Amino acid sequence: MTAPHFPPASGYPAPPAPPKNGFGVTGFVVGVVGAVFAVIPIVGIVAWPLVILGLVFSGIAIARVWNGTATNKGLSIAGLVVSAVGLALCIVWVAAFNKAVEDTQNTLSNQSPTTPASTYRYQAPSTTTTPPKPVEKGDFTIGLKTVSKQCFGSYGCNLVVEPTITYAGTETQMTSYGTCSITYTITGNKDGEVVETAYGAGGTQFTISRTVITTANSKVNPEASVTSVSCS
Missing domain, CATH: 1.20.1270 (Substrate Binding Domain Of Dnak; Chain:A; Domain 2)
Incomplete structure (x- = not known):
């Protein structure tokens, strides 16, 4: 009787190799x-x-x-x-x-539209100046001063007179107009009225001239009155 034949043990299979990657x-x-x-x-x-x-x-x-x-x-x-x-x-x-x-940029640009820069030009406030009161003939009073007098009996007298002018306004009022000419008339001259002109500036100084007149007698007192005033 022949004994059974077994193939030799080949051992356990090798484990799989670990992944290499x-x-x-x-x-x-x-x-x-x-x-x-x-x-x-x-x-x-x-x-x-x-x-x-x-x-x-x-x-x-x-x-x-x-x-x-x-x-x-x-x-x-x-x-x-x-x-x-x-x-x-x-x-x-x-x-x-x-x-x-x-x-975001579109939103900001829509909310803040670009406007051209405006130029601001300064304008000084308007000033209104009140013109000075005009110089009138009523602002002056005038008298006559006799410088010399010579009488000839019934033939009358020869007088040299000069005006004394007083201005009732302020100095600024007259100087604002420059020089003023004061025309005045002298009465008492036997040949008729005499018209003269004086020039004033500032209301305190006047350029005047002496006038020779002839009266009918020694009792006549010549007088003067302002006729007109012109300032320039």
Whole structure:
């Protein structure tokens, strides 16, 4: 009787080799972190370099899987997808930010329309000056001073007279008009009235002239009166 024949024990099968793909793991981790940062406003700017690095590492990992030097194919593809999603989120955030800035600028420009600059010209307040009171003949009183007198009996007298003029107004009133001429008439001359003119400025000084008249007798007292006044 022949004993049964058993094949020699070949031992336990070898365990599978661990996946070798460091680029795949790195690309997945970096891509996930970048995608998380991409959804956070302002901080999302940090996601840009992370998702780009995730794409690069994941792409290298997939290339190594195709060459047979790496075995972690699923994780490499996942890293590529996550990094691409993160990059898309970054692009969306940039577009949304630019749109918000543009809308804000349009709103401000509509609320504050540009108006041309206006030129302000100063105008001095109008001043009204009251003209001085005009000089009139009633402002003067006049008398006659006898400088010399010579009588000839019934033939009458020869007199040299000069006017004494007094101005009743103010000095400013007359000087505002310049020089005034005062025309006056002397009565008592036997040959008729004598018209003379004196010139005054300032109401205190007058340029006068002496006048020779002849009276009918020694009892006649010549008089003078202002006829008109003209100022220039």
